[in-house]
Amino acid sequence: MEQPLAGIRAIEVGGTLAAAAATKTVSDFGADVVKVEPPGGASMRRLPPFPDDAPGLERGAFHVALDTGKRSVVLDVETPSGREVLARLGATADLVVLDAPPEAAERLLTALERCEPAPNTVVLTPHGLEEPLSGRVEDDLSLFAASSRMRHHSITGEEPLRYAPQAATVQWGATAAAAGIAAVWGRRQDGRARRIEVAGVDALLGNVDTWFLIWQFVGAEMPRQGGQSKLAYPAGGYRCADGYVTFAASNEPFFSRLCGGIGHPELTADPRFASPLVKAEHWADFMTYLGPWLESRTRDEVFTTLQAHGVMVAPILDVSEVVQDRQALARGSFVEVGTPEGGTATVAGPPFRLPEAWEARAAPRLGEHTVEVMDALGYSRSEQVALFRAGATG
């Protein structure tokens, strides 16, 4: 069976991490993704880590994992010649994802929207194309700060923290992927090409795991007291014999299930823990039951024992444990993929499973497919040499 996105062509322009993240899933489910890179190579190729910390454009973890199955074309879209090639490419595409500063983005959009037929376009910018903030330069850290999500990831009065490096940026790209594939579907139905702007701040604030709306409803900021809530418990990280688990068992029915699971079903009816308001004063009392139970068991014992009681609890694992986790092994959550240098690397498997739908193929070497794509666009070899010599292609 063909992959579900077979026959769809997407073009990725700009070489940024957000753009690469936007087209990763499109590629792995079978679309032809052409990665248009600037002459120096996509900036996301420079993101660490690298094998043995030896940097190189073909070796970076983000490139190896997120550019799977794409074709690489080097094109200087800052030149009229480069933009003309892009426009010809755009006329063959269902979707163009581009990440560029506002002025450059407008030039590219103008070129693409003149295509016959015009493709859907998705434009990635940190703040959108309008003043006053469109000219700002942001990275993963500052985007997260500007989205309001960083504030909640802190203890009151202490330094707010980002998430894992690049987590915010990749979520932004995944937002563009969702909108982009919807536009591809829409254009197949009604023939209309859409222009979609995905601003980084909008993507991060316009989703869940955010607290702006909750602040309005509750009339106050949510408490930022660290991991363990001593008011509504147990929630957050708790120590056991060999590490930590995370609970989300403060509300019913989970609290009662937990009490049963640790051998104290009578606590469910205990007046100290009976209502949320009273319970807030008795965290230390509750820990005289939960603490010793946890400390005499491993994370895995706590996890499996309490999950058997229907309690929301999970082990806090490091990445070496995650790749060996029995669920991950049983499902094949991590797979081997070829690398541009001819080796293999371990990367995450499909984000969702549909039979015969997902396949990760090796990421391309820089410019590996320039000639192939230029041939297919009808450029003569003589024109290709001329463009190459002028630095418009590579």
Next chain:
Amino acid sequence: MTAELLAGIRVVEMTEVWAGPMAGSFLGDLGADVIKVESFPRNSMTRPLVAGLGAGEGEGPPYERSGIHHLSNRNKRNLTLNVRCESGAEALHRLLASADVFFEGYSAGTVERIGFGWDVLRARHPRLSYIAMPGWGAEGPYRGYVTLGSGLDSASGHTAVRGYPDRPMEDTPPIYHSDATGALTLVFAAITALLRREQTGEGSSVDLSQIEAMTWQLPGLFAEWTMNRRLPERLGNRDPHIVPHGCYRAAGGEAGPDDSWVVLAAEDDRQWAALASAAGNPEWAADGHPWATVPGRLGARDAIDGALREFAQSDTAEAIAERVQAAGAIAAPVIAPWSVLSDPQHAARQWLQTVEHPHAGVKVFAGFPWRIAPDASSWDRTCGLVGEHNAEVLGELGYSGPEIAALRQEGVIGEAYGEG
């Protein structure tokens, strides 16, 4: 004008909390007709029966005023249904017969036990696609396990690297990042299933593991181990290869006199020169200065952080960010919830959505994560009331007025929680 990207597609959502409901709203934002089948008579987890559990001020039942619930339930219709009884199950089947996509977020095995497993669905509704989105996926040894996003964050390796470098794990705040990534993945999965149906003429079954939906988004974290057999450290806001890259306490600002912070970063020499000049010390970037080069800055992390701490203390977070950005380096204030309301960019783009709800009153919501032209997403429906569209949806399915009344009488549907 409403977005029409998914016009004509009917989606049935049977999920709770954040990842699934947000996905339902996103599909509605894109033009699908989304019908949320809400638990009945048990109240949804995000709809508290009593005031004081996150319910906002307002009139009427607390479960209509929960911000956690409102956040992820726009642009869909609301049908309450007790699907565990025969007439409720029949109503769900009639609904699914009209639908293109059905997705649910209960622990793996739950819908099968109540008669809605894939074998049943594909036999009765051959063009329907079914997406299960349990935390750890539909198959595997953790089948049936329950979790929120905070648990998936922990089991994914993310929690272990997020906290304060110098504090115990007990102080790492729980987060729900996997709900955000899971919602986006569900949207992609639903459209992929539609594309597959174009190939085969049939619906398909999709196994969406929310932990896997997030894992692929953290390639750097995993590569530390799989590539170099190192465990990633807790870095806080530090970047091992970029100096400066941090968060500094400002002299007040919109986030408050004692809790205003500004992030500053300079990824290369050009941005460093911009930051140095904004800080009033252009000589930091002059040839010959020890901080002028990348290796020089890498070796002077503490001294540079000290200098920037001092700089950040010279003004408010907003003013510092403005000055540094004007010079051309990376900077942003750490935005507090109330600053979202006064953000000049949101105002210029008319991004925030002011919404009136019969019980929650007037609230300002974050806008859509995308802006589509020509057919833009629009806030056509605010968060549905419990059972708000029972009569409308059941009527469309061919139920007569007396039949709907009988379902209500039997407690199969209802428009209120916690009674009887």
